Amino acid sequence: MYDVCIVGGGIAGSSLAYQLAPDFNVCVIEKKGLDEVGRKPCPGAVERSWFKGFSPEDFGAAALRIKSMRLSVGGRSLRVNFDGYVLNRHRFCRGLLEAALGEGFEWVRGRAEPSFKDGISHVRADERRIDAEVYVDASGSSAVLRGCYLPNRREMFALGYMETIDGGDGGDELDIHLLNHREVGWIFPAEHSTNVGYVTAGARGLDFRKLRSFKREIGLGGARVLERGQKLIPSYKPIRLVYDNVVAIGDAGFTVNPITCGGIGPSIAVANMLAESLKRGKSLEAFEAKYWRSLGKKFEKLHHVNRVLRKGWLPLWWAVRTYYDDNPLGKLIKQLLRI
Numbered sequence: 001m002y003d004v005c006i007v008g009g010g011i012a013g014s015s016l017a018y019q020l021a022p023d024f025n026v027c028v029i030e031k032k033g034l035d036e037v038g039r040k041p042c043p044g045a046v047e048r049s050w051f052k053g054f055s056p057e058d059f060g061a062a063a064l065r066i067k068s069m070r071l072s073v074g075g076r077s078l079r080v081n082f083d084g085y086v087l088n089r090h091r092f093c094r095g096l097l098e099a100a101l102g103e104g105f106e107w108v109r110g111r112a113e114p115s116f117k118d119g120i121s122h123v124r125a126d127e128r129r130i131d132a133e134v135y136v137d138a139s140g141s142s143a144v145l146r147g148c149y150l151p152n153r154r155e156m157f158a159l160g161y162m163e164t165i166d167g168g169d170g171g172d173e174l175d176i177h178l179l180n181h182r183e184v185g186w187i188f189p190a191e192h193s194t195n196v197g198y199v200t201a202g203a204r205g206l207d208f209r210k211l212r213s214f215k216r217e218i219g220l221g222g223a224r225v226l227e228r229g230q231k232l233i234p235s236y237k238p239i240r241l242v243y244d245n246v247v248a249i250g251d252a253g254f255t256v257n258p259i260t261c262g263g264i265g266p267s268i269a270v271a272n273m274l275a276e277s278l279k280r281g282k283s284l285e286a287f288e289a290k291y292w293r294s295l296g297k298k299f300e301k302l303h304h305v306n307r308v309l310r311k312g313w314l315p316l317w318w319a320v321r322t323y324y325d326d327n328p329l330g331k332l333i334k335q336l337l338r339i
């Protein structure tokens with residue numbers, strides 16, 4: 001019997017395992033191998049302020065330091081400071097998990113399948129039965145445990161597509177283009193390459209013609225594509241995180257900024273919060289209350305702002321102007337719109 005069983009060794013699961021391994025009997029079930037963890041079509045832009053206690057630099061995972069963000073709408077561009085990283089997701093997750101392995105947690109390679117009847121009685125993986133006091137769902141959008149209580153619905157997600165393009169000079173700027181009120185294109189620097197992406201609200205399917213014309217516009221029409229992929233991104237109001245002895249964190253718990261779709265920072269912050277609660281012997285309900293006080297309420301407000309933004313250009317313009325104006329309201333909105 002484990003104290004804690006974590007399903008998923010991505011950003012949220014590895015951050016939690018790293019912090020719990022010294023004090024608890026922990027196992028992580030992950031369907032990918034250690035040589036693959038963290039890899040997914042996501043450029044890994046994240047603000048530095050999310051990291052407390054450990055940072056990407058500790059694991060050689062700060063691929064690039066980012067200093068600014070440029071936002072373009074209809075031919076107009078605005079530039080703001082951004083203090084953050086492009087994260088090498090694989091190095092980050094692997095570094096955290098290897099450090100946790102040194103503290104003696106158990107790594108189970110396999111696809112977790114919960115046994116659910118009036119609650120989760122146990123989880124099966126790698127032909128084993130795994131019992132634990134607390135089960136943490138850090139399985140990303142697939143939400144293998146949380147989904148038993150609150151199933152995913154299509155409208156809860158945006159769809160993100162990313163291509164890694166050969167070449168690029170690194171750089172220290174994130175380049176974001178608001179194509180219309182439902183679609184955003186971006187060009188983020190990476191190590192020896194460039195990531196070009198496209199997010200569409202509502203997960204209605206990608207318009208590849210629009211993506212091609214966006215790439216032509218930014219001069220990358222003929223560029224060699226090294227890798228491509230698409231994934232769902234939670235883009236919805238915050239949900240409950242605790243169900244009986246199951247806690248959902250990261251994308252499984254919709255701890256994602258509904259406007260920017262930035263989920264790396266919040267995944268780490270919520271993993272930290274849960275680790276601290278468990279170490280202090282607090283109840284899961286106390287953890288959930290803390291989450292709502294510190295992040296959940298903010299994300300709920302942003303969800304409502306997001307719904308207004310999705311209705312058309314005018315509010316979008318208003319938000320962009322307010323966000324970038326150097327007044328107290330602009331500063332407050334900037335704080336809420338963290339990546």
Ligand SMILES: Cc1cc2nc3c(=O)[nH]c(=O)nc-3n(C[C@H](O)[C@H](O)[C@H](O)COP(=O)(O)OP(=O)(O)OC[C@H]3O[C@@H](n4cnc5c(N)ncnc54)[C@H](O)[C@@H]3O)c2cc1C
Nearest residue numbers: 008010011012031042045112139140160250251262263264
């Ligand atoms: C195109 C795109 C661009 C993005 N850009 C950014 C960005 O620039 N900045 C940002 O902050 N966020 C971004 N995000 C969001 C970010 O990727 C996620 O919010 C973040 O990765 C969430 O971490 P997680 O640990 O919850 O999930 P994940 O990192 O997805 O990890 C989930 C893990 O669970 C494992 N797993 C799943 N099912 C099972 C199972 N049944 N058994 C065992 N293991 C399982 C998976 O293999 C995976 O390792 C982007 C997302 C997309 C799709």
